[in-house]
Amino acid sequence: MILVISYPGEEHTDDVVARLERRGLDVLRIDLADFPGRTGLSCTWNSSEGTQVKISTPDGTFDLQDVRAAWWRRVRHPTVDPAITDPNAAAFVLSETNEAVDGMLDSLDCPWMNPRAADNAAHHKPLQWTVARQVGLAVPDTLVTTDPDHARRFIQRSSGCQTVFKAFIAIADAWRETRLVEASDLDHLESVRLAPVIFQDYVPGVDLRIIHVGEKFYTAELDARSTSYPVDMRMVIGEANVRSVTLPESVEERLLALQKRLGLVYGAIDMRRTETGEYVFLEVNPAGQWLFVESLTGLPISQAVADQLESMANGMNCSPYSKVTASAIGGSH
Template sequence: MIVVVSYEGEDHSDAVCACLQRAGRELLRIDLADFPVRNRIALRWRDGAAPQYLLEIAGREVDLAAARVVWWRRVRGFDVDPAILRGQHRAFASSETGQAVHGMLDALGCAWMNPRLADEAAHHKPLQWTLAQQVGLQVPATLVTTRAEEAQRFVAEQGLGQVVFKAFLASIEEWRETRLVTAEDLGRLDLLRLAPVIFQRYIPGVDLRITIVGRRLFTTEIDARHTSYPVDMRMVVGEGRAAAAQLPADIEAKLLALQDRLGLRYGAVDMRRTDDGQYLFLEVNPAGQWLFAERLSGLPITQAVADHLCELDGPAAGP
């Protein structure tokens, strides 16, 4: 059984689930927002018997102990019963639900894409940059700081107009594009005391979105250099020239080594290729999107994700 931890309407998991269903795979989709109210659980440990991880979903009871692979893909928070009104009581109910549900999932002795705790850690960019350097990837000069004087010094060293600043996580509610630091921004550096900010040397070049599925790499190059916003290709995906591309073998090997160090089976990597042929690592998103890259390049990424899950699941059950 393949367990997909995501939610209806998440278009990437929707597309892969459709592939898995066509392949005749036993599939269970779990939305964490359905806990604790809509999805009920009963976890049992008894002498001489294997643990049971029973879920009741839409009137169907399933023992998660039968799972052979779990795909951890963009999840939502727990939805606490609205009858619980007080904030501290809601927080307690959510915490208790997390202890039970996450503990149940972590106890499953099956393959994961990606392991939940590895996925969580791999979202942290300081860890990514450190490990990327250790495996031999080149990282642009980068500063994370809450100190105005450090940011001022970094911009002076790199040159005004040669530094970008960006957020650690771009959520739907608080989405921010990557921006060049301007003279006006330098007058607001005292605001750094409120939260850390990433400053990074701006690297002109062609964007590379590298989708890694198991040991396979699918590279889409997007040339946004002559678009209306070359600083952040996400803003102008439809304007730039895009095509499938091939990475040098040594870069592929280093990216796979990084995935191994992070404990990931899936990752969406962003890099820049300069005009003189340098490859610079920007980040890896363990839950990154690929449908736009697939549409632009024609690379069969959705099918590759489904195929990898099937490989981890093992032979399909007979009729």
């Protein structure tokens, strides 16, 4: 059985699950928001029955000991019963549910795409940039700060270099595009005291969205240089010229080293290729989107994700780091 953890309507998950089911594979999909009300759990450790890890859903009861591979996609948090109105009681229920569900999932002896602890750690951009530099990838000069004076010095250190500021993570309810720092923004630098801000050298060039699956890379070039907003290609995908390209072998080797160090089996990597041909690493999203790349280029990414999960479930073609946890990220390389 292949365990898929994602919420209903997540279109990337829908596509891959449909492919797996058409192959006749047994797929169990759960939404963590269904715990503990719609989906219950019973885990036992005793001398007569051994270890049992069972969950009950509206579709039946399933033994997670049968899971041979798991996919940690985009997830939601458990839901507290609205009848619990006391905030302290609600916090206790949520804490207890998280402890039980997380422990249950971490107890499964199967390969993950991506391992949960590694996936969580790899979302942190400061870790990404540190590891990227360690494996030989070019990273733009970057500052993360709550110090207005440091921010001002970074922005003004070179008159010939533009600076962008960006969010750490895209939140649906507070989405922010990457923006160039304008002269008017300098009057508001005191606000960085309220929350850390990423400032980074702006790298002109062609965007690359690179989908990494297992040992393979699927790369799309998105040339947004002549669009209405070349600073952030996410804003102008419909205007950009898009085509599939092949990365230099040396860049793929460094990216694979990055992914292995981070413990990721899957990742959506963003880079820029400059006018001089330099490849500059911007970030990796462990749960990034790929369907827009697939639709614009025809690259068989959904098939590759399904193939990877099937191979992992069959014990074949598994990445040697499929069970890497966050504690191993800082190890030697």
